[in-house]
Amino acid sequence: MPPVKKRRRTPRQLARGVRRRTRRAAGRLRRVFWRSLQLRVVTSTLVISIAVVAVLGVFLEQQISASVLNDRVRAATSEAQADRRTVLGFLAQPESEASKQSGDTGKTLQHSGESPLGEATEALANRAGSAGRYSVVIRNRRLPGAFFGTMNIDERSVTEKMREEVLKKDAGENSPWFSDLYYEGREGRPVPGLVIGTRLDTTGTPLVDDGYEIYHLVPLDKEEKTLTSVRQMLVVVGVGLVLLLAAIASLVTRQVVTPVRLTRQAAERLAAGRLDERLRVRGEDDLARLAISFNEMAANLALKIHQLEELSQVQRQFVSDVSHELRTPLTTVRMAADLLYDAREDFDPMAARSAELMQNQLERFESMLADLLEISRYDAGAATLDVDSVDVRDVVLRAVADSEALAERHSTRFDLRLPGEPCMAEMDSRRVERILRNLLFNAIEHGEGRDIVVSVGADRDAVAVAVRDHGVGLKPGEENMVFDRFWRADPSRARTIGGTGLGLAISREDAMLHGGWLQAWGSPGEGSQFRLSLPRAAGTELRGSPLPLVPPEVEMRRTWRGQMTPMLTPATADGGRDAD
Known part of the structure; x- marks a missing residue:
């Protein structure tokens, strides 16, 4: 026999299976969540704690960053002012031939001592120190190619946008930017930094023109590392704080929930009869x-x-x-x-x-x-039961025969609807006959002289008998009360048929003794119906009844009314009268 090939599932089937498993898992999680008070409290605490810690962490990070950067901006501004004075002092000296040559040819210098700008650049480099705390760039708009910088600063560090902003402002007015700094020899890797640019204020120094720009560039890599460490610390502390709060919430909730859970369990055992x-x-x-x-x-x-x-x-x-x-x-x-x-x-x-x-x-x-x-x-x-296999139709006929005289006195007739084939079942015929007599007597008393329908039904597992009257009916909620001992629907109404008020109560006990059901349906003005359902085999569980509890004609009438109600226009519902 050839091996059976396993059928491959299509992507749509796989996706459907994943969605189905996801829904089942989500349903289980939802049930666990709503059944556990401790889980809900801990989850709520976690959500609120995460939100609070996130807000506080962002606030602290912003405050620390602002404090560090503001301090650095103030220090850099002070240093930039000192550098401007130094450069202005060097530029106020008489120009040498070297400076003229460099100015005429537009030569780019990196702190050469052959000119006042070179000397100024060298002096600024010495002031910055070997640690390279900052760099200085000096440019002149009249000399587009001229560039004087310290600490191997790259020309790309000062963008054209920065120069345009500096030229728009008055001389001596600072323009700070946070931008990337580029250095020669670092393979183009930028460094986060601060750039403070300004035009030289040449007022009182007629020997110096006003075309010079000076840029104070401060690397912020150390500050960035410090802020990164602070952020990491805030994240670690925040996560630890959230977990600690969750543990505290779980512990506190456990102290409250455990006694409540024990109380619930004790109440359940008490309700069970302990x-x-x-x-x-x-x-x-x-x-x-x-x-x-x-x-x-x-x-x-x-x-x-x-x-x-x-x-x-x-x-x-x-x-x-x-x-x-x-x-x-x-x-x-x-x-x-x-x-x-x-x-x-x-x-x-x-x-x-x-x-x-x-x-x-x-x-x-x-x-x-x-x-x-x-x-x-x-x-x-x-x-106890005296069980024997009998035909339910014979039991019904005997009960009807016993009730004929009483029915004649109340001008009531029986409408028997019996199946043509035998309806055999294991039962105590004496008790079942008593049940049917009680149901027939009750229908005669409350049927107001109208016909009583007695129906018998059977299927593979059960048999049923329904007694239908067209009398006063039952009010909502009386379907179960009618089987209570000594219960009367209308206490002011005298009994026309003798009895203690125990007939239906005894009938229900007889039905339960058989493992069956005795159920009632009723509606004011539509009469009532009592249905007895018994298993065919004694001792088996009854799972359904061959006959409906609600009469079919009532169910059809209600369905028809429900279908017709949306079709009625206001004029039809009002009797067909037109408004004048």
């Missing part, structure tokens, strides 16, 4: 008082729950005892009532009617007593 859960109290601060308050709350809650459990146990025991105690006298009374009911034809009409009424009320009393005994068995956990 009523003996308590917190350890340490210290006397707010967190300690929180632990004390939590412990007091837990103790009071445990006490109240224990009291309610005892009260509930007493009530259950009372109901069970009373129900059992009433069985014997009720049996005796029932036997006597049966004798009177059988002999009612021998009585006068009033006595015969009394015997019939007593018989009916005894049947109602027996039903109420049976409900009380059944609910007490559920409370005691003694309810």
Whole structure:
């Protein structure tokens, strides 16, 4: 068999996969971020600290740089003034023949002693010292090629733009620039520097013309190294400070978050039923008082729950005892009532009617007593199932047959919608039949004489029965309350059918005992529907129901209304009346 070639992924597929993994990673990080209070606090502290340290670092760097450069500018300005006086003194001396020759030919000199400018340049070089603290360039606009400089300064250090600015200003007025300095023998590598240019003030020295320019050039490489070291130090200190603040924030937050986390865990265990859960109290601060308050709350809650459990146990025991105690006298009374009911034809009409009424009320009393005994068995956990494989349709037909007489008295008819094939399921048919009878009785009582639809559905895993009435319906929120014990939708409304108000509560317990669902839907004016869903096999988990909880006609009507509402114009919605 030839080896299967692995399909190569296209760049688009690779990009899609990268985006998908990136989104998943971002989602995980987002969940971790929002679930961790400590992480959020540390992150916020880091962001704020970085911003503050960055602002302070930039401010300090600017202040230090300005201070260093301003000091250097002041010192250079003072030196430039002294250099101007020196040059002016040399130029005021009578010119020699050498200077005339150099001036006539435009010869470029580097501090030659053959002329006053050369002597001045040499004097300035000696003043700058061997360390080369600064350089001086002397130029004359009337001699374009003339250039006198010290310390091997290159002619490119003084640009034409600088000369234009100097010539625009008055004599003796300084023009500072921060520019690159070039030196001969350094392979063209520039050095950061300061250039202070000015025209010589020849007032009072008629022997000197006013065309001379003098430029004081100060290298700032040492200052640049100093500022670079300062910047590096600020970065190191800033990073260290941010990390230190993050560590402090993490430590402080941990001290606060840890007790809160322990409180949350204790609250979760308390909610899970561990009523003996308590917190350890340490210290006397707010967190300690929180632990004390939590412990007091837990103790009071445990006490109240224990009291309610005892009260509930007493009530259950009372109901069970009373129900059992009433069985014997009720049996005796029932036997006597049966004798009177059988002999009612021998009585006068009033006595015969009394015997019939007593018989009916005894049947109602027996039903109420049976409900009380059944609910007490559920409370005691003694309810069991007698499971057998039966056809749900047969159970429905028996429940409907038991309810026919009551339906006729209320002018109600049943609309049965049963599938053609058997709907087999493992169930306790007696309990399921009781559930359906309770649902049918409830539908008859609240159906206001309209037809009741009984539907049966089945799929591979479950069977379901739905009882639909078209009566008063249920208000929002009553879908769950209807299964509470002794609950009544309208307390002022008298029951037309006997009962204790436990029928639906017992029905729900029966459904849960089967591992099924008993659910209700209702809407005012649209009636209600109760749906019983049971698994086909006893003990399996129910995952869905074959029948919808909301009646299909109601769902279709709501969908149609939702589609038609945007299509209505104001005139149509207002009854078609036109404004005058």
